[in-house]
Amino acid sequence: MNRIDLFKKIQDKKSFLCVGLDTDPSKIPSHLLKTTDPVFEFNKEIIDQTAEFAVAYKPNIAFYEALGPKGWESLQKTLDYIPKEIFTIADAKRGDIGNTSGLYAKAFFETMDFDSITVAPYMGVDSVKPFLEFENKWVILLALTSNEGSADFQLISSQSGKPLFQEVLEKSSKWGNPDNMMYVVGATRGEKIAEVRKIVPEHFFLVPGVGAQGGSLEDVAHFGMNSHCGLLVNSSRGIIYAGNDKDFAKLAGLEAKKLQLEMEKLLSKYL
Ligand SMILES: O=C(O)c1cc(=O)[nH]c(=O)n1[C@@H]1O[C@H](COP(=O)(O)O)[C@@H](O)[C@H]1O
Secondary structure (H helix, E strand, O other): OOHHHHHHHHHHHOOOEEEEEOOOHHHOOHHHOOOOOHHHHHHHHHHHHHHHHOOEEEEEOHHHHOOOHHHHHHHHHHHHHOOOOOEEEEEEEEOOOHHHHHHHHHHHHHHOOOOEEEEOOOOOHHHHHHHHOOOOOEEEEEEEOOOOOHHHHOOOEOOOOOEHHHHHHHHHOOOOOOOOEEEEEOHHHOOHHHHHHHHOOOOEEEEEOEHHHOEOHHHHHHHHOEOOEOEEEEEOHHHHOOOOOOOHHHHHHHHHHHHHHHHHHHHHHHO
């Protein structure tokens, strides 16, 4: 999916919501545990109830690979079940020497047909470029993450006196372009989002951290929205674990709808 199509979807659905499929077997309602693939059954019901309000889905790969071959199978079935017009993100946070990155890219872009993958910038240009060689696919590079530990490296001053996240943005924005690269910017970082937006005015941001991590959607839109929205805001636990009984998916749908309605207001306020 290209940037124009993504913006069009956002306008059509009046939503920039990404639903995070961080499906933890210990949190799956007990009635689904009797099925042959509880993780897929859970995701299927969540997708059925949230697809109307979402423009992206982001399975976090850790939750699937932790289960071994069965987890990869659940992931593939989930990916196949997501409606084709919805953007998909493999939240895998990969990145390695060139030939290895090439195979990570093949794994998520060819073997599995994800639209995008999250990538760590730490190993530099040759670790990221192999992901950019796939047509119509996206790299989502970690820039300023939502966790406390992000201050350990991302906020410290580099030799030039700029914070490291700024160096990452300035350098990496030359490796790709706003049509094949997005940035992860945590919702918990408030006005820092505005600093990031100044450096990369055109790129989309994947913004995790609303919901369970407490980030403010209003702040994210205020500081981060650009003329083509430029935001995909993720919520995982806040949506998928809104309930834990037979009505879990219905409650997830209601949570997704609540966020979508807020997003609709923000889109008309800032666009
Ligand atoms: O790359 C990510 O998606 C990510 C980056 C980041 O800075 N913070 C962050 O929470 N995430 C992911 O976003 C999701 C957040 O989940 P919730 O806190 O449950 O909404 C998890 O899958 C995290 O791995």
